[in-house]
Amino acid sequence: MAIAYPEFRNARCTRFRYRYSECQRCLDACPHEAIALADDGARIDETRCRNCGLCIAACHTGAWASESFKPIDLLRQAIKQPAFSVACAPSGLAADAIAPCLGALGAAFIAYLGKRRIPLTLLGSSHCSQCEHGAKGAAALASHLDAAERLREAAQEADKDWIQPQLTDAAPIRSPEKPTMGRRQLFRRLIGRGVEAVAAAPAPAQQVVPEKAIRAGAYASTEERELLQIVCARKDGQPTSLAWHEALPLMQLFLKSGCTNCEACFRACPTGALQIVENPGEWALAFQTDRCVACEVCLEVCQPRVLDAQARFDARPEQPARVLHSLVKQRCARCERFFVSPQPREKCPICEDDEDAFAQIFG
Structure with missing residues (x-):
């Protein structure tokens, strides 16, 4: 399957928005060492790239895209059929649609078809051990299936007929009990926010993020985030209680004491999920859940380390903006x-x- 090399849109990248960001989701996902990172984004080595599309699925902000592989186009095709099948290109199997790698199909794609009660068959996972995309493609597929299952569990009271995807040509991929944390998340959990002694320590002195460390850019959402708006909606009006998952562009923020109102999180946010709301007498930092894609750049840029993410949250769409901090x-x-x-x-x-x-x- 010949597809164009992925296109990189730097204004959407957290490393462009905040030059000290440690985000490397695309680098970790790439099985071919074709991606190089810099403080202004990422670059692709076309001599190494094999068009697997895993970088596209891994990026929460939509910085990577391909004109020849668009999961939203597959969905438009799928909703017109009573059942839908997708095969990975390296396997050579026939299906309604061909993907460069099954791991390039995000959790929102899988969950959306499940909620629409359209049977989804994924073919080619038995080929992973021989595939050039190898273990990283299989790991990405396992993570997306696990995330889709978490979404199904969160909505099962309202949608009992949710249809799970089928892997017909291989043994089932075992989903991990917990989402695996990347090095960034593990470091932050151990050092930044997970240790009680650190949480109980006095607030650190105010630090200032250099002006040139944050670059301006237009706000942009992603198609996967829009799909999750539909997936997470419930007809009964009850909360969609969902645990944080690395494969899902969903997150709920809260603020501990010690905010210095530097507005760095607001300036670095690539989607407009964090907003500054002002009137003649008050200043406020607000958070719009529907716009957040869990890129975590706000957590990185917060120098006092008082901004944090909830382990479990309500993922229902159309929630009003929450005021995290306000001052007269x-x-x-x-x-x-x-x-x-x-x-x-x-x-x-x-x-x-x-x-x-x-x-x-x-x-």
Whole structure:
């Protein structure tokens, strides 16, 4: 199956939005060492790339895309048929549609067909041990099947007839009991937020993210996130209680004490899930669940390390924005501009900086 090399859209990449981001989902997913990372995004080596599409499925923000492989087009084809089958290209098997690798089919694709009660057959998984995409393709498929099952369990009270996908040419892939954490998540769990001693320690001094570390870009959602809006909806109005899963672009944020209102998380967010809401008397940091794709760049850019993700949350769509933090505006006694600060201050930071600079120069 000949498809174009994946296209990289840097404005959607968390490494472009925040130059110190450690995100490497695409690199970890690539079985051919064809991706190189930099502080402004990623690049693909066309001499190594084998068009498996695993980088496309791994990226939560949609930074990777291909004109020749679009899962949304497969869905448009599938919903017109009573049953649908997808085979991986290396297997050479015949099916209604051919994918470069079964691991390139995201959990939202699988779950959407299950909720629509369209039987899905996946062919070619028995070929994984001989395939050039190898273990990483099989691992991605296992993770997506596990995530789709979590979505089914979350909605089973309302959708009891959810149809699970079938693997007909291989032994069933065993889903892990827990989603496997990447090195980034494991480090953060152990060092950043998971140790009680760290959580109980005094809030660290305010640190400032350099202006050039965060790059501006247009907000963009993804097709997979839009599909999950449909998948997570429930007719009975009850919560869709879902545990965090690495394969799902879903996350719910909360804020611990110690926020310095630096707005770095808002500026780095590539989807507009974090918003600054202001009126004449108040400043607020709000979170829109429906727009979040769980890229985690906000957790990385937060210098006080007070922004965190819930282990389990309500994934229903169309929830109102949640205010994470709000402050009453203060008025500077010198310039009379309004500003916000965690503590009461007589002068705004700009005026204080001016006075400090004047004192250093002239004594």
